[in-house]
Amino acid sequence: MTNSSAASMPGAQSEAPPRRVAILGSTGSVGTQTIELIAREPDKYQVVALAARQNVKLLAEQAHALNPELVVVADESKYLEMKDAVADLPGVKVAAGAVAVVEAAEMNSDWVMAAIVGAAGLPSTIAAAKRGAKLAFANKETLVCAGPLMMDLVAKHGCKLLPVDSEHNAIYQVFDEEHREGIARLIITASGGPFRTWSREHMEKATPEQAGKHPVWNMGAKICIDSATLMNKTLEVIEAAYLFQMPSELIDVLVHPQSVIHSMVEYKDGSTLAQLGSPDMRIPIGYCLAWPDRMTTPAPKLDLVKIGQLTFEEPDPVRFPALRLGREALKLSGTAPALMNAANEVAVQAFLDGRIGFLDIEKIIEATLGQGPVVALTDLDVLMDADAAARAYAGEHVAKLAKK
Ligand code: MG
Numbered sequence: 001m002t003n004s005s006a007a008s009m010p011g012a013q014s015e016a017p018p019r020r021v022a023i024l025g026s027t028g029s030v031g032t033q034t035i036e037l038i039a040r041e042p043d044k045y046q047v048v049a050l051a052a053r054q055n056v057k058l059l060a061e062q063a064h065a066l067n068p069e070l071v072v073v074a075d076e077s078k079y080l081e082m083k084d085a086v087a088d089l090p091g092v093k094v095a096a097g098a099v100a101v102v103e104a105a106e107m108n109s110d111w112v113m114a115a116i117v118g119a120a121g122l123p124s125t126i127a128a129a130k131r132g133a134k135l136a137f138a139n140k141e142t143l144v145c146a147g148p149l150m151m152d153l154v155a156k157h158g159c160k161l162l163p164v165d166s167e168h169n170a171i172y173q174v175f176d177e178e179h180r181e182g183i184a185r186l187i188i189t190a191s192g193g194p195f196r197t198w199s200r201e202h203m204e205k206a207t208p209e210q211a212g213k214h215p216v217w218n219m220g221a222k223i224c225i226d227s228a229t230l231m232n233k234t235l236e237v238i239e240a241a242y243l244f245q246m247p248s249e250l251i252d253v254l255v256h257p258q259s260v261i262h263s264m265v266e267y268k269d270g271s272t273l274a275q276l277g278s279p280d281m282r283i284p285i286g287y288c289l290a291w292p293d294r295m296t297t298p299a300p301k302l303d304l305v306k307i308g309q310l311t312f313e314e315p316d317p318v319r320f321p322a323l324r325l326g327r328e329a330l331k332l333s334g335t336a337p338a339l340m341n342a343a344n345e346v347a348v349q350a351f352l353d354g355r356i357g358f359l360d361i362e363k364i365i366e367a368t369l370g371q372g373p374v375v376a377l378t379d380l381d382v383l384m385d386a387d388a389a390a391r392a393y394a395g396e397h398v399a400k401l402a403k404k
Contacts, residue, residue: 021289022049022104024124025115027058029220030138030164033282034113035062037289037297045289049104051124053116054078060085063092070107072100074120102127111289114139115164117222118345119338119387122146126380132157136288138164140239141345145338146383147242161243162288167236168243169284170262170275175244186246187264187272188236189256190315191279193227196257200319206358208351225348229361230315234326235344238337241330248330253323255313260302278302321362329369335386336374342390343368343397350398357401364397 025031038045051072052059063071063086070093073082079096105124112128114137121139167188211228226232259279266272277283280299329336347364350356
C-alpha cells in the first residue's frame with residue numbers, strides 16, 4: 001500500500017516520520033526482543049544507535065540489519081574487533097567505553113530503550129532522561145538506586161518514562177494518574193520463581209543452573225537468580241514506590257505462579273483493575289515501543305480456557321527474606337537501596353561463578369546494608385561513591401564466605 005492510498009482510506013492514520021530509536025543493551029534479552037518487534041514494522045522505526053556490553057558478533061549482525069548511525073561496545077578492549085566487524089558499513093560510527101554509551105543516549109533520538117542490566121545502566125538512563133526523551137526503561141536498578149534523583153529529572157525535563165518491567169507496565173496501564181487519590185494500593189504479582197516450593201535446606205544446596213531455570217519467563221541470567229531469591233520482587237517494590245510515588249506499605253506482593261495477571265491497582269471503592277497477558281516480554285516492550293499507539297506483537301494471545309485456573313499465595317517471608325530487606329532499605333531511604341542493589345549484584349555474580357552458596361546471597365546483602373553508611377542522596381556522585389563502597393564491602397564478604 002502506498003502512502004497516498006493509506007492517507008485516503010477512511011480512518012487511516014496519517015503517516016508519521018519513523019520514530020528515531022536508540023537501543024542501549026541491544027544484545028540482551030530485552031534488546032533483542034525490541035529489535036525483533038522493530039523488524040516487524042520497519043517503516044515506523046529508524047534505529048539510530050545500538051549499544052551493548054561486549055557481544056561484538058551479535059552487535060555487528062544487528063548493525064548490518066539496522067544500519068544505525070552509531071554503534072557502541074561498552075567494553076573498551078573490544079573496540080578494534082567491533083570496528084573490524086562493521087568495516088563494510090561506512091555510515092556507521094563505532095565507539096567504545098562507558099562514556100560512549102552515554103553518548104548513544106544523548107543522540108537526538110525520539111525514543112530510548114534503556115536495557116543495560118544493573119547499576120552500569122545508570123549514567124546512560126539519566127542522560128536520556130535529561131534530554132526529555134521518551135524513555136522505555138527495563139533497567140530497574142536506575143530507579144532502585146537513584147529513584148528520587150531520577151524522578152526529579154523526569155519532571156524537570158519533561159521525560160516520558162515508560163516502564164518495560166512487566167509488573168510496572170501492567171500497573172502503568174491501569175493506574176489512573178489523574179485521579180490518584182482514588183487509589184488504595186498496588187498489588188505486584190510474583191511467579192514465585194524456581195524455588196517457590198523449596199525448603200531452606202534444599203535452597204542451601206541450590207546450583208546456579210537450578211536457580212537459573214525460571215519456570216515461566218524467558219530472561220537474562222542475573223534476573224533469573226533475582227527471581228529465585230525474590231530479590232527481583234524486592235527491587236520491583238522499590239521501583240514501584242518511586243515510579244508511582246506510593247509508600248511501601250501500600251504496595252503488596254502476591255505470588256501468582258501462572259504469571260497471567262501481571263499486576264493490579266486496587267481502588268478505594270473496591271474495584272481492582274488488572275492487566276493480563278501471556279508471560280511474554282514482547283507485550284510490555286511493544287506497548288512502550290508503540291506508545292501511545294498499540295502494535296501487533298507475535299506474543300501468543302491469552303487462552304484463559306486452556307489455562308483454566310489462576311492461583312494466588314502469600315509470599316513466605318521466612319524462606320525469602322529478600323522482601324523484608326527491600327522494605328528496610330526503602331525505609332532507610334537515601335543511599336540504602338543503592339547499597340542493597342550493589343551488594344546483590346556482587347553476590348549474584350559470585351553465586352553464578354560458583355564461589356558462594358545460594359543462601360549466602362542474602363547474608364551478603366544484609367551485612368552490606370548493616371555496614372552502611374546510609375547518607376542522603378543529594379547527587380549522582382554520592383550515589384556512585386555509595387555504590388563503589390558497597391561493592392568493595394560485599395566483595396570482602398564474598399571472599400570470607402567463598403568455598404575453599
Ligand atoms: Mg518484572
